[in-house]
Amino acid sequence: MPSVQSRVSVVVADITKLDGVQAIVNAANSSLLGGGGVDGAIHRAAGPELKRYCEHEFQGPKRCPTGDSRITPAFNLKNCQYIIHTVGPVWHGGSKSEPALLRSCYQTSLELATENNIESLAFPGISTGVYGYPLDLASEQAVDTVLNYLQSHPMPSKVIFCAFAEENAESLRRALDAAWSKLSSTLCPMSTSIPEESSIRSEVSIGKAPVIIERDxxxxxxxxxxxxxxxxxxxxxxxxxxxxxxxxxxxxxxxxxxxxxxxxxxxxxxxxxxxxxxxxxxxxxxxxxxxxxxxxxxxxxxxxxxxxxxxxxxxxxxxxxxxxxxxxxxxxxxxxxxxxxxxxxxxxxxxxxxxxxxxxxxxxxxxxxxxxxxxxxxxxxxxxxxxxxxxxxxxxxxxxxxxxxxxxxxxxxxxxxxxxxxxxxxxxxxxxxxxxxxxxxxxxxxxxxxxxxxxxxxxxxxxxxxxxxxxxxxxxxxxxxxxxxxxxxxxxxxxxxxxxxxxxxxxxxxxxxxxxxxxxxxxxxxxxxxxxxxxxxxxxxxxxxxxxxxxxxxxxxxxxxxxxxxxxxxxxxxxxxxxxxxxxxxxxxxxxxxxxxxxxxxxxxxxxxxxxxxxxxxx
Structure with missing residues (x-):
């Protein structure tokens, strides 16, 4: 399996025009019927068939709960085959399980990619726009969740963090730089250790994907x-x-x-x-x-x-x-x-x-x-x-x-x-x-x-x-x-x-x-x-x-x-x-x-x- 470092990259681009990926992730709202920002851009690029598909396939006012993900065809998006829709949390200061829910967005998206044999996947910034999630904190959680997943899964073989502005890209690069040094010890076979008693495992079950968060x-x-x-x-x-x-x-x-x-x-x-x-x-x-x-x-x-x-x-x-x-x-x-x-x-x-x-x-x-x-x-x-x-x-x-x-x-x-x-x-x-x-x-x-x-x-x-x-x-x-x-x-x-x-x-x-x-x-x-x-x-x-x-x-x-x-x-x-x-x-x-x-x-x-x-x- 290729190294984790070789499978992750950061680019500044319009995710609807990004080439070389099999699927893109949409920062959607729970209705899955389109909205503003990335969500609106993806719906416009995919065409009205995407909205009709979501209305037919996913029932209820909340077709996708916060922290969960759904997969659809890409329809008129010619540069990819699938769209994975995930609903990020609105930032309330961290008191309403926002970190767990944001990690769940990345985790469930990656699991859907694996289930559907998707080899390359592009993520936008989730919850960092009008949802108000602090940029550096969101970047850290995105990077940690993706890297932890890739350590134990051969697919997807390529994950791209697609930033819409250089500021977002720099935040992701800083998070990646910090994560590489932390991962270097865990990737070494001789560096296994027993977690201390002060480690907390916070689990939030969203849909079928429990997300485990560890902190001191x-x-x-x-x-x-x-x-x-x-x-x-x-x-x-x-x-x-x-x-x-x-x-x-x-x-x-x-x-x-x-x-x-x-x-x-x-x-x-x-x-x-x-x-x-x-x-x-x-x-x-x-x-x-x-x-x-x-x-x-x-x-x-x-x-x-x-x-x-x-x-x-x-x-x-x-x-x-x-x-x-x-x-x-x-x-x-x-x-x-x-x-x-x-x-x-x-x-x-x-x-x-x-x-x-x-x-x-x-x-x-x-x-x-x-x-x-x-x-x-x-x-x-x-x-x-x-x-x-x-x-x-x-x-x-x-x-x-x-x-x-x-x-x-x-x-x-x-x-x-x-x-x-x-x-x-x-x-x-x-x-x-x-x-x-x-x-x-x-x-x-x-x-x-x-x-x-x-x-x-x-x-x-x-x-x-x-x-x-x-x-x-x-x-x-x-x-x-x-x-x-x-x-x-x-x-x-x-x-x-x-x-x-x-x-x-x-x-x-x-x-x-x-x-x-x-x-x-x-x-x-x-x-x-x-x-x-x-x-x-x-x-x-x-x-x-x-x-x-x-x-x-x-x-x-x-x-x-x-x-x-x-x-x-x-x-x-x-x-x-x-x-x-x-x-x-x-x-x-x-x-x-x-x-x-x-x-x-x-x-x-x-x-x-x-x-x-x-x-x-x-x-």
Whole structure:
């Protein structure tokens, strides 16, 4: 069998006019009826017979699922005999199995070529156009999949990567250069080795072709704890004292303990779900796809609501503290509302360029900044407290009501939310076991409790019913460390601002397009930038219009946090039992079902109470 290197090449050409190949691959959409880009060019060159053939031979609205391939005659294409149609994934940041699906496109195309005795095959760039897949990442996965296949298969004897521009060709050449050195050791008969325990084999079965992806698991319990603790500890800690102002000490600690326990329990449910797929990467999206495919859209709606709300809260916090500092430092006669609005607008516009990215990378510094600034604020709350000035009664405050308690209940839910990163932690864990995952979540919540308790006790003892949704605003600005804390808090929340806006844009794109490709590149760019601008102007406008940070905490807590922390984990866990009848329904299932019912019932109760409290001017 010829060497792998001699069988692979890169050219810059129009794939419809490429000579010397028996088949070309079409980057199609799932309808197989033509579209824009390469797909449209191939359909035009092949003629209307191709569309009629696809309509007749492949039934259903999705004639070819994402990641799978279909083969047809070439019809009017005179330079080849076959067209292999494959449907690449739309890039969502890598959270929806895009790498596995893209590899599957190449794998299934190669298998069809082998089955049909095709000796030469040309690939275009798959998913790198309007589907938004990062070029270098797509090139690396294309090259790795093709080379791995060719090592064990004599056919096709020639594979051409056909790039439409020199930039794409250079990316493929770089990927090939990197792959040759990696392959040189595996091609040597004496270089066999036993995979280390840290190797993960992620399998996605698309049609009849399972694609195996191998990567290193490097996560430890310590790194998993840091991710989950950083995710849990956020601006919600600032509002816990104000939540106690409505419930009092006894009921407040009961609600806080219940919220913490249910968060821990639902995290355990997600751990169980992740262990159902021990050898593959998992996410909310992939688990929903396995047990309740119709519910996948709920994931994106939840992400939009939660990330949008958190982005608004970040701008509110930044606007509140920066405007307060400037007004204190200066002798401005400008209206405080106007100063706050200007700072919110400036902060939003300052972060706008970074929010135009299609994904966010390297969040370590952001996480550190956020935790450090929140921790510093808690320290300020302890240092400048006066435990004799606030409320030390155990009962519910006399001016509270069921409505006021329900309106603030979501703040407790918001404070313990970190579930969006549980699957990411599980995917990276070197020794993924139920025990290790449970250790991580217990350690993370224990860390949160260590920070939350002083953040509740000292501000509430000091300010009582006057505790604000951001207790730092209760502390006098006459202290220099407090002024530093104000500015540091603004910097900390803005460092994390893009981590909320970018996922909002990505998920809203999925909802608007119904997870389908917009074939026209110009229309897709216009749509993307329109949504991106909307997702940056809307938080600014909302943060200016909604003065109360507590309203934001409550709304995001009941709609976003409640869904991603309680509703989705319990729902997916229960549907797992419905899909797998061999499982026995024990106490965990019963508690999960009760959590689902209660969390669903909380939505109208808390939203109604929140609206009522806003109307009567209590919030």
């Amino acid at each position: 698991r490097r996560g430890t319990i310590l790194s998993g704890w840091s991710v989950m603790a950083n995710s849990m500890i956020g601006t919600g800690v600032l509002g816990l004292a104000s939540a106690f102002a409505s419930s009092g000490w006894a009921l407040g600690f009961v609600l806080m303990a219940v919220a913490g326990f249910l968060a821990l329990f639902s995290l355990h449910l997600l751990n169980v779900l992740s262990m159902r797929f021990p050898d593959r990467d998992v996410s909310y999206y992939t688990v929903a796809e396995a047990y309740a495919p119709w519910s996948k859209w709920i994931v994106d709606i939840t992400i939009v609501v939660k990330c949008f709300g958190v982005a608004v809260s970040y701008l509110q916090v930044a606007g509140d503290v920066l405007s307060s500092v400037v007004i204190y430092w200066s002798s401005t006669t400008m209206d405080p509302f106007t100063v706050r609005a200007l700072f919110i607008t400036a902060c939003g516009l300052l972060m706008a360029p970074m929010c135009m990215a299609k994904s966010v990378k390297s969040t370590f510094i952001n996480n550190v900044m956020a935790v450090v600034t929140i921790g510093f604020c808690v320290i300020l709350g302890v240092v400048y407290s006066d435990v004799t000035a606030g409320d030390d009664s155990a009962g519910v405050p006399s001016d509270s009501s069921i409505m006021s308690v329900l309106a603030k209940l979501p703040i407790f839910i918001f404070a313990f939310t970190c579930h969006q990163n549980l699957f990411l932690t599980a995917n990276d864990l070197k020794h993924r076991t139920q025990k290790n995952l449970d250790i991580i979540i217990v350690a993370a919540e224990s860390t949160a409790w260590a920070l939350y308790l002083p953040a509740v006790i000292f501000p509430y003892l000091t300010y009582g019913s006057e505790a604000k949704a951001n207790f730092l605003l209760n502390i006098s600005l006459s202290h220099i460390p407090v002024q530093i804390g104000y500015v540091a808090l603004a910097v900390g929340v803005l460092c994390s601002y893009t981590l909320q806006v970018v996922p909002t844009i990505r998920s809203l794109m999925v909802l608007v397009t119904r997870d389908k490709e917009v074939e026209n590149p110009t229309k897709r760019r216009v749509l993307f930038y329109s949504i991106a601008v909307l997702c940056q102007l809307a938080p600014i406008a909302t943060a200016i219009g909604v003065r109360s940070l507590g309203v934001t905490f409550s709304f995001v807590g009941i709609i976003g946090s409640n869904t991603i922390s309680y509703i989705m984990p319990s729902f997916l866990f229960c549907t797992m039992y419905r899909r797998d009848t061999t499982l026995r329904k024990g106490p965990v299932y019963v508690i999960s079902a009760l959590l689902l019912v209660v969390s669903l019932a909380l939505v109208p109760l808390c939203v109604g109470s929140l609206i009522q409290q806003i109307v009567v001017g209590k919030i």
